[in-house]
Amino acid sequence: MARKDDPATVEYETKAKNLLKAELKRKGVTYAQLAEKLAVLGVHENERNLNNKISRGGFTAAFLIQCLEAIQATDVRL
Numbered sequence: 001m002a003r004k005d006d007p008a009t010v011e012y013e014t015k016a017k018n019l020l021k022a023e024l025k026r027k028g029v030t031y032a033q034l035a036e037k038l039a040v041l042g043v044h045e046n047e048r049n050l051n052n053k054i055s056r057g058g059f060t061a062a063f064l065i066q067c068l069e070a071i072q073a074t075d076v077r078l
Contacts, residue, residue, distance in 0.1 A: 004058070015078075016064055017057030023073045037070035 003009065024034065031050045038045055043066050045053070053059050068076060 013057035016059070017054060019076065019078070020054055020064060020067055023068060023071060023076065027071045027073065029071050034067060034070060038066060041066055041070055043070075 024030075029037070030047075031054075032047045034050055035045055035047050038050075043063075053063070
């Protein structure tokens, strides 16, 4: 398992964070709106937790996919 301070881990966490932030911006979705959309999927996070989690970038692939599905992002460019 990769360590949190491994440069490769940090690089990909940053990429995941930037990808999610870009999709939110492209769709015009705020963290508060994302929290509402995630709740519909059964994922309960408040605006502050989302802000912290996304800013850190250390979230799971499952969380990334939940967010993308919640905002109906069907095509994502890497």
